[in-house]
Amino acid sequence: MRVAVFRKAHFNAAHRVHNDTWTAAKNEEIFGKCNNVNYHGHNYELIVKVTGEVDPDTGYVIDLGILAGIIKRQVEDRFDHKNLNLDTEEFANTIPSTENFAVVIYNLLRVQLPERLDLQIRLYETPRNFVEYPA
Amino acid sequence: MRVAVFRKAHFNAAHRVHNDTWTAAKNEEIFGKCNNVNYHGHNYELIVKVTGEVDPDTGYVIDLGILAGIIKRQVEDRFDHKNLNLDTEEFANTIPSTENFAVVIYNLLRVQLPERLDLQIRLYETPRNFVEYPA
Amino acid sequence: MRVAVFRKAHFNAAHRVHNDTWTAAKNEEIFGKCNNVNYHGHNYELIVKVTGEVDPDTGYVIDLGILAGIIKRQVEDRFDHKNLNLDTEEFANTIPSTENFAVVIYNLLRVQLPERLDLQIRLYETPRNFVEYPA
Amino acid sequence: MRVAVFRKAHFNAAHRVHNDTWTAAKNEEIFGKCNNVNYHGHNYELIVKVTGEVDPDTGYVIDLGILAGIIKRQVEDRFDHKNLNLDTEEFANTIPSTENFAVVIYNLLRVQLPERLDLQIRLYETPRNFVEYPA
Amino acid sequence: MRVAVFRKAHFNAAHRVHNDTWTAAKNEEIFGKCNNVNYHGHNYELIVKVTGEVDPDTGYVIDLGILAGIIKRQVEDRFDHKNLNLDTEEFANTIPSTENFAVVIYNLLRVQLPERLDLQIRLYETPRNFVEYPA
Amino acid sequence: MRVAVFRKAHFNAAHRVHNDTWTAAKNEEIFGKCNNVNYHGHNYELIVKVTGEVDPDTGYVIDLGILAGIIKRQVEDRFDHKNLNLDTEEFANTIPSTENFAVVIYNLLRVQLPERLDLQIRLYETPRNFVEYPA
Numbered sequence: 001m002r003v004a005v006f007r008k009a010h011f012n013a014a015h016r017v018h019n020d021t022w023t024a025a026k027n028e029e030i031f032g033k034c035n036n037v038n039y040h041g042h043n044y045e046l047i048v049k050v051t052g053e054v055d056p057d058t059g060y061v062i063d064l065g066i067l068a069g070i071i072k073r074q075v076e077d078r079f080d081h082k083n084l085n086l087d088t089e090e091f092a093n094t095i096p097s098t099e100n101f102a103v104v105i106y107n108l109l110r111v112q113l114p115e116r117l118d119l120q121i122r123l124y125e126t127p128r129n130f131v132e133y134p135a
Numbered sequence: 136m137r138v139a140v141f142r143k144a145h146f147n148a149a150h151r152v153h154n155d156t157w158t159a160a161k162n163e164e165i166f167g168k169c170n171n172v173n174y175h176g177h178n179y180e181l182i183v184k185v186t187g188e189v190d191p192d193t194g195y196v197i198d199l200g201i202l203a204g205i206i207k208r209q210v211e212d213r214f215d216h217k218n219l220n221l222d223t224e225e226f227a228n229t230i231p232s233t234e235n236f237a238v239v240i241y242n243l244l245r246v247q248l249p250e251r252l253d254l255q256i257r258l259y260e261t262p263r264n265f266v267e268y269p270a
Numbered sequence: 271m272r273v274a275v276f277r278k279a280h281f282n283a284a285h286r287v288h289n290d291t292w293t294a295a296k297n298e299e300i301f302g303k304c305n306n307v308n309y310h311g312h313n314y315e316l317i318v319k320v321t322g323e324v325d326p327d328t329g330y331v332i333d334l335g336i337l338a339g340i341i342k343r344q345v346e347d348r349f350d351h352k353n354l355n356l357d358t359e360e361f362a363n364t365i366p367s368t369e370n371f372a373v374v375i376y377n378l379l380r381v382q383l384p385e386r387l388d389l390q391i392r393l394y395e396t397p398r399n400f401v402e403y404p405a
Numbered sequence: 406m407r408v409a410v411f412r413k414a415h416f417n418a419a420h421r422v423h424n425d426t427w428t429a430a431k432n433e434e435i436f437g438k439c440n441n442v443n444y445h446g447h448n449y450e451l452i453v454k455v456t457g458e459v460d461p462d463t464g465y466v467i468d469l470g471i472l473a474g475i476i477k478r479q480v481e482d483r484f485d486h487k488n489l490n491l492d493t494e495e496f497a498n499t500i501p502s503t504e505n506f507a508v509v510i511y512n513l514l515r516v517q518l519p520e521r522l523d524l525q526i527r528l529y530e531t532p533r534n535f536v537e538y539p540a
Numbered sequence: 541m542r543v544a545v546f547r548k549a550h551f552n553a554a555h556r557v558h559n560d561t562w563t564a565a566k567n568e569e570i571f572g573k574c575n576n577v578n579y580h581g582h583n584y585e586l587i588v589k590v591t592g593e594v595d596p597d598t599g600y601v602i603d604l605g606i607l608a609g610i611i612k613r614q615v616e617d618r619f620d621h622k623n624l625n626l627d628t629e630e631f632a633n634t635i636p637s638t639e640n641f642a643v644v645i646y647n648l649l650r651v652q653l654p655e656r657l658d659l660q661i662r663l664y665e666t667p668r669n670f671v672e673y674p675a
Numbered sequence: 676m677r678v679a680v681f682r683k684a685h686f687n688a689a690h691r692v693h694n695d696t697w698t699a700a701k702n703e704e705i706f707g708k709c710n711n712v713n714y715h716g717h718n719y720e721l722i723v724k725v726t727g728e729v730d731p732d733t734g735y736v737i738d739l740g741i742l743a744g745i746i747k748r749q750v751e752d753r754f755d756h757k758n759l760n761l762d763t764e765e766f767a768n769t770i771p772s773t774e775n776f777a778v779v780i781y782n783l784l785r786v787q788l789p790e791r792l793d794l795q796i797r798l799y800e801t802p803r804n805f806v807e808y809p810a
Contacts, residue, residue, distance in 0.1 A: 003234045004270040008263040012801065014689040014716040014758075019462060030463060032470065038758035041689040041716005043801050051270040057154060058165060059232030064264050065167065083689075083713035097464030099408045118270075126687065126718050128413040129469050135409040135456040135523075138504045139540040143533040147396065149284040149311040149353075173353035176284040176311005178396050186540040192424060193435060194502030199534050200437065218284075218308035253540075261282065261313050273774045274810040278803040289597060300598060302605065321810040327694060328705060329772030334804050335707065367599030369543045388810075398548040399604050405544040405591040405658075417666065419554040419581040419623075443623035446554040446581005448666050488554075488578035531552065531583050559732060570733060572740065637734030639678045668683040669739050675679040675726040675793075 004051040005061045009071045011080035014041040015096040018085070039083060044101075045124035046075060048109060052117040062117060074108040098125040102133040139186040140196045144206045146215035149176040150231040153220070174218060179236075180259035181210060183244060187252040197252060209243040233260040237268040274321040275331045279341045281350035284311040285366040288355070309353060314371075315394035316345060318379060322387040332387065344378040368395040372403040409456040410466045414476045416485035419446040420501040423490070444488060449506075450529035451480060453514060457522040467522060479513040503530040507538040544591040545601045549611045551620035554581040555636040558625070579623060584641075585664035586615060588649060592657040602657060614648040638665040642673040679726040680736045684746045686755035689716040690771040693760070714758060719776075720799035721750060723784060727792040737792060749783040773800040777808040 017034040018027055027035045034040070048071055052061045082088060084096040090104045102123040110119055124130040152169040153162055162170045169175070183206055187196045217223060219231040225239045237258040245254055259265040287304040288297055297305045304310070318341055322331045352358055354366040360374045372393040380389055394400040422439040423432055432440045439445070453476055457466045487493060489501040495509045507528040515524055529535040557574040558567055567575045574580070588611055592601045622628060624636040630644045642663040650659055664670040692709040693702055702710045709715070723746055727736045757763060759771040765779045777798040785794055799805040 001238060001268075002270040003237060004267040005234065006265045006267070010801070012715055012717055014714040017464065030468075033756035036756050036758070036762070038761040039689040039714050039716065040687055040756040040758065041714065042687055043718045054232075054234045054238075059152065059230035059235045061234055061266075063165075081708035081711050081715040083711070083715065086713040087711070095464035097459075099410065099459045099466055100464045102408060103406060103459075126685070128685075130411045131466075132409040132411070133406075135407040136508060136538075137540040138507060139537040140504065141535045141537070145396070147310055147312055149309040168351035171351050171353070171357070173356040174284040174309050174311065175282055175351040175353065176309065177282055178313045189502075189504045189508075194422065194500035194505045196504055196536075198435075216303035216306050216310040218306070218310065221308040222306070261280070271778060271808075272810040273777060274807040275774065276805045276807070287599065300603075324772075324774045324778075329692065329770035329775045331774055331806075333705075365599035367594075369545065369594045369601055370599045372543060373541060373594075400546045401601075402544040402546070403541075405542040415666070415668075417580055417582055419579040438621035441621050441623070441627070443626040444554040444579050444581065445552055445621040445623065446579065447552055448583045486573035486576050486580040488576070488580065491578040492576070531550070533550075557734065570738075635734035637729075639680065639729045639736055640734045642678060643676060643729075670681045671736075672679040672681070673676075675677040 001054050002051060003054050003061050004049050005064065005067075007048050007050075007064050007067050007071060009046045009048070009068070009076060010043065011046070011076045012041060012043045013079050013082050013084050014039040015084040015091075016040070017095060017097055019095060039085070042125050044079075045130075046071070046105065047122040047124075049120040049122070050113065050117050051120075062113075070109060070112045074112060075105055078108070098123055098129065098131045099133070102131045106133050136189050137186060138189050138196050139184050140199065140202075142183050142185075142199050142202050142206060144181045144183070144203070144211060145178065146181070146211045147176060147178045148214050148217050148219050149174040150219040150226075151175070152230060152232055154230060174220070177260050179214075180265075181206070181240065182257040182259075184255040184257070185248065185252050186255075197248075205244060205247045209247060210240055213243070233258055233264065233266045234268070236260075237266045241268050271324050272321060273324050273331050274319050275334065275337075277318050277320075277334050277337050277341060279316045279318070279338070279346060280313065281316070281346045282311060282313045283349050283352050283354050284309040285354040285361075286310070287365060287367055289365060309355070312395050314349075315400075316341070316375065317392040317394075319390040319392070320383065320387050321390075332383075340379060340382045344382060345375055348378070368393055368399065368401045369403070371395075372401045376403050406459050407456060408459050408466050409454050410469065410472075412453050412455075412469050412472050412476060414451045414453070414473070414481060415448065416451070416481045417446060417448045418484050418487050418489050419444040420489040420496075421445070422500060422502055424500060444490070447530050449484075450535075451476070451510065452527040452529075454525040454527070455518065455522050456525075467518075475514060475517045479517060480510055483513070503528055503534065503536045504538070506530075507536045511538050541594050542591060543594050543601050544589050545604065545607075547588050547590075547604050547607050547611060549586045549588070549608070549616060550583065551586070551616045552581060552583045553619050553622050553624050554579040555624040555631075556580070557635060557637055559635060579625070582665050584619075585670075586611070586645065587662040587664075589660040589662070590653065590657050591660075602653075610649060610652045614652060615645055618648070638663055638669065638671045639673070642671045646673050676729050677726060678729050678736050679724050680739065680742075682723050682725075682739050682742050682746065684721045684723070684743070684751060685718065686721070686751045687716060687718045688754050688757050688759050689714040690759040690766075691715070692770060692772055694770060714760070717800050719754075720805075721746070721780065722797040722799075724795040724797070725788065725792050726795075737788075745784060745787045749787060750780055753783070773798055773804065773806045774808070776800075777806045781808050 017031045084091045106121045152166045219226045241256045287301045354361045376391045422436045489496045511526045557571045624631045646661045692706045781796045
């Protein structure tokens with residue numbers, strides 16, 4: 001009896017989509033206003049999906065309070081009210097696109113979860129733009 | 136040409152997450168405030184997903200009015216404004232976690248749908264906590 | 271320069287709409303399924319509106335972190351995962367309708383706020399039913 | 406590193422669910438008020454899901470500005486503020502059910518996207534009724 | 541102790557914004573795509589606000605079940621799945637703008653409510669465009 | 676017959692809540708993580724409310740397409756994907772709190788609207804924190 005459970009979280013951050021190996025002109029051409037040198041920002045909404053067998057003793061796949069704590073320590077405390085480009089080591093050499101951000105969050109959560117549980121991340125950059133990983 | 140159609144429904148109920156085979160202390164330790172002896176409650180949001188071939192005569196996988204009627208009879212009439220632990224036979228011997236509740240709803244709907252249609256349930260306990268079955 | 275600031279909070283609770291001075295039959299007739307003897311429950315959404323002058327030193331009417339703390343102590347800690355009828359002194363002699371609940375919450379918050387600030391409460395019992403106090 | 410990216414769009418249209426090969430009585434019987442001879446209408450919400458490898462130079466699966474432009478030209482400009490039955494060639498011989506509409510939109514977008522990208526459509530006719538294609 | 545209670549309802553309809561006393565060219569110039577001769581449509585969301593004293597016997601300003609029934613008979617049964625211009629007498633000589641529609645709905649509800657209760661209507665034509673009456 | 680019409684818009688920006696006349700320590704103490712020296716950011720949701728008489732020729736208080744154009748030129752083009760502290764003259768000497776931001780937006784829109792129309796702004800910094808001006 002495999003069930004998927006979902007937990008929603010929220011944080012906000014500044015960023016700039018920028019490729020260090022390109023000229024300013026090429027960054028401007030490809031990334032447009034998302035490349036603004038002084039940064040812009042978003043309210044990120046995160047949905048964490050964990051799939052596994054239901055424990056007959058608790059009726060839970062995973063205690064959502066425990067999952068919420070992992071999300072807080074691994075994601076919210078690290079990225080909330082931060083500048084992704086300047087304040088985090090995860091994006092020192094990685095473009096903070098929503099795609100890359102979802103992969104980073106996946107990896108940060110994956111190591112904290114037992115192997116028997118599958119993990120998928122949905123990350124909203126805005127209510128109209130969002131991504132899922134793994135696809 | 137397989138298409139998935141979704142129908143959203145709403146009901147509310149009281150419950151208590153409790154394992155009868157455990158001591159009060161262990162229930163309190165594991166389930167915390169969800170174990171409150173006098174119950175608490177939720178506005179449940181249910182999304183029913185039905186997948187199948189589109190009927191060329193109607194353009195429908197299933198008439199959503201018919202599906203809404205099945206959901207009303209099997210789910211809303213049974214659980215709306217009820218205490219899951221005290222008022223329903225489905226949870227007489229089952230912990231009313233969201234995981235178990237989704238499986239119960241799946242089984243109640245599955246028997247009312249033709250075999251050619253696939254079924255999946257998403258159940259929101261709160262806007263931040265929800266489950267899907269089958270995963 | 272008077273501005274209104276709003277803070278949203280969330281909690282859930284069980285309740286039963288019941289008038290102790292009426293017969294069971296009259297309670298059933300007037301309140302219908304909301305009178306279920308074993309209780310039902312809701313995810314309550316609360317929006318607290320505080321109106322006042324903007325402090326030129328901070329740009330704030332009130333620090334929303336401070337307001338969130340007041341809401342947590344006065345409302346969430348008191349009512350979250352509780353049975354309003356059985357677990358709270360506020361509804362020992364008051365029907366826990368959404369109207370009465372909004373007035374109770376208003377009074378609990380009013381005493382914690384400076385007099386120079388105006389207060390209004392919006393309380394959602396469900397996404398389709400909600401109230402405001404004062405009107 | 407395959408990631409799915411999603412873009413949300415909005416348009417509104419009138420339609421009538423009607424099978425030309427049936428009598429008026431049979432259309433009325435099967436489709437009910439959705440068959441109203443003078444049409445009714447909806448605010449359609451469209452979510453386009455595109456799945457592929459992340460480009461290491463941009464951090465993007467696809468530039469969402471480019472995807473938004475494709476959706477505008479292929480879907481919004483064609484269907485927004487239109488009568489699906491009378492104003493569009495796509496529904497000259499096809500019943501404008503949500504199922505068929507999702508397939509039509511899929512085909513209009515599919516031809517504009519590189520083959521290396523997978524495509525899925527979610528179309529909301531109302532907040533309570535929606536479909537996905539492919540299932 | 542005056543409290544405002546709110547009830548949300550939903551229906552959909554087709555319409556065309558058109559002034560019969562103008563030429564086709566002027567209608568097109570002023571109303572643009574909203575003037576499409578074959579109609580377009582919307583999912584209307586309606587929020588009905590009723591303000592009054594709380595009845596100490598029930599804890600209610602008005603029983604929301606009764607209010608929902610009035611909204612169903614006066615608004616949903618009249619306008620749901622209808623063409624406002626062709627199927628309703630209310631818009632025989634009135635342009636079905638959202639502003640005029642809100643006033644029409646207000647008048648239809650006002651006559652069904654006791655004079656001691658105040659009434660206000662909020663009507664969403666789309667999630668981004670909505671009106672309130674009285675202002 | 677006065678009616679209020681509302682139009683919703685969206686943009687995102689980076690900012691830092693900071694008082695230049697205070698020490699770094701006092702800024703940190705009062706503003707906490709909102710004072711992060713490298714900025715953070717938000718998806719701002721803006722609701723513009725315009726109140727006036729309905730024009731009997733159009734059924735409109737104001738053409739919402741015209742209002743949307745004013746919002747785009749005065750607000751979105753100015754603030755979208757910008758750093759409020761560094762990229763805008765409006766916040767050169769003003770703390771970019773949500774309260775001050777709402778007043779700035781009000782003033783930018785007020786000068787573009789005829790005097791016969793009243794104006795009010797609601798600005799969401801996050802789904803849980805928002806302000807209205809005038810109160």
